[in-house]
Amino acid sequence: xxxxxxxxxxxxxxxxxxxxxxxxxxxxxxxxxxxxxxxxxxxxxxxxxxxxxxxxxxxxxxxxxxxxxxxxxxxxxxxxxxxxxxxxxxxxxxxxxxxxxxxxxxxxxxxxxxxxxxxxxxxxxxxxxxxxxxxxxxxxxxxxxxxxxxxxxxxxxxxxxxxxxxxxxxxxxxxxxxxxxxxxxxxxxxxxxxxxxxxxxxxxxxxxxxxx
Numbered sequence: 001x002x003x004x005x006x007x008x009x010x011x012x013x014x015x016x017x018x019x020x021x022x023x024x025x026x027x028x029x030x031x032x033x034x035x036x037x038x039x040x041x042x043x044x045x046x047x048x049x050x051x052x053x054x055x056x057x058x059x060x061x062x063x064x065x066x067x068x069x070x071x072x073x074x075x076x077x078x079x080x081x082x083x084x085x086x087x088x089x090x091x092x093x094x095x096x097x098x099x100x101x102x103x104x105x106x107x108x109x110x111x112x113x114x115x116x117x118x119x120x121x122x123x124x125x126x127x128x129x130x131x132x133x134x135x136x137x138x139x140x141x142x143x144x145x146x147x148x149x150x151x152x153x154x155x156x157x158x159x160x161x162x163x164x165x166x167x168x169x170x171x172x173x174x175x176x177x178x179x180x181x182x183x184x185x186x187x188x189x190x191x192x193x194x195x196x197x198x199x200x201x202x203x204x205x206x207x208x209x210x211x212x
Contacts (some may be wrong), residue, residue, distance in 0.1 A: 004029065004152070005151070005155045008152060008155050008156050008159055009155060009158070009159035009162065010159075011154060012159030012160045012162070012163050013029045013159055013162055013163040013166060013205040014163070014204060014207075015207050015208055016036055016163075017163040017164075017166075017167060017204055018135060018136070018160055018164055018196075019132070019163070019167040019168075019197075020126070020197070020200055020201045020204040021126055021204060022135070022159075022203070023141065023201075024130075024132045024135050025130050025131060025132035025133075025164060025206075026197075027045075027047070027126060027130070028042055028126060028127070028130060028163075028168075028196075029168060029171065029195070030122045030171075030190065030193050030194075030197075031123050032123045032168070032177075033168055033171040033172045033175055034172065034175050034179075035172060035192075035197065036169060036172040036173060037116070037119070037175065038116070038120060038170065038172070039165075039168040039171065039172035040121045040165070040168070040172075041109075041113070041116040041120060042120055042123065042124075042168060043161070043164060043165025043173060044125065044165065044171065045105050045109070045120075045127065046127060046132065046133070046161050046165070047102045047161025047162060047165055048161070049102060049105060049127055049133055049134070049137050049160070050071065050133055050157045050161035050164070051154060051157045051159050051161055052101050052156045053094075053097055053098055053101060053136065053157060054136060054137065054140050054153050054154050054156065054157025055150075055153075055154050055157070055160070056074065056097045056101075057093075057094050057140065057141060058099055058141060058148070058150055058151075058153040058154070060093050060094075060097065061090075061140075061141035061142070062141075063094075064089075065089060065090060065093070067189060078128055088109050088143075090142060091134075094134060094137045094138070095128075095134065097137075098127075098128055098133050098134065098137070099128045102124075102125060102127045102128045105124070105127070105177070106124055106150055107123060108122065110117060111189045118167050120182040122127075130131070130165060132160065135160075136156065136157050136160040136161075137157075139156065139160075140153040140156055141153075144197070148180045148210060150180065153176075169192070170200060171196065171197065171200070174196050174200075175193065175196075175198055178192060178196075185206070
């Protein structure tokens with residue numbers, strides 16, 4: 001069991017990294033990676049949201065959306081026992097969970113670390129629309145190749161957040177060094193950031209095949 005959980009983390013960090021393998025979540029990845037401190041703060045926030053989202057959406061999926069006797073809603077409305085609510089409420093319920101968690105993180109940061117809250121700016125509430133977070137919720141439930149247990153889904157969410165954080169830190173280190181280099185004018189800013197992202201993705205492609 002421990003071996004499987006370790007393999008899940010390795011897979012989500014290196015092989016199936018959401019940013020460098022699936023190219024999801026590029027908006028905060030490019031917008032908040034100018035400084036390492038901001039990148040770390042965003043990475044921690046996204047990891048927290050991804051992990052708790054994985055926990056809550058797994059429970060929602062298995063005990064509310066899936067048809068069958070374990071469906072809590074079906075005990076009140078027996079007519080949906082066989083059909084379930086997957087197609088009707090899947091995306092809506094997941095986005096509601098994500099939006100609630102992001103609001104919680106935003107209030108905590110504003111209260112406890114206002115400097116980091118100000119440096120993240122608009123990108124903090126935009127975690128709600130970060131496709132990485134919704135992607136990991138779907139990957140843990142409806143889009144999973146096999147049914148994941150509670151612990152596996154939670155670890156997979158944490159691993160996805162850890163992979164996002166590592167990508168953010170790598171990119172912030174590169175961009176801090178690029179700020180000291182005389183880059184041709186047409187390549188400054190987003191263009192050189194995209195070039196570096198592509199090169200990082202090629203490097204991470206070398207990890208493919210490590211984990212099935």
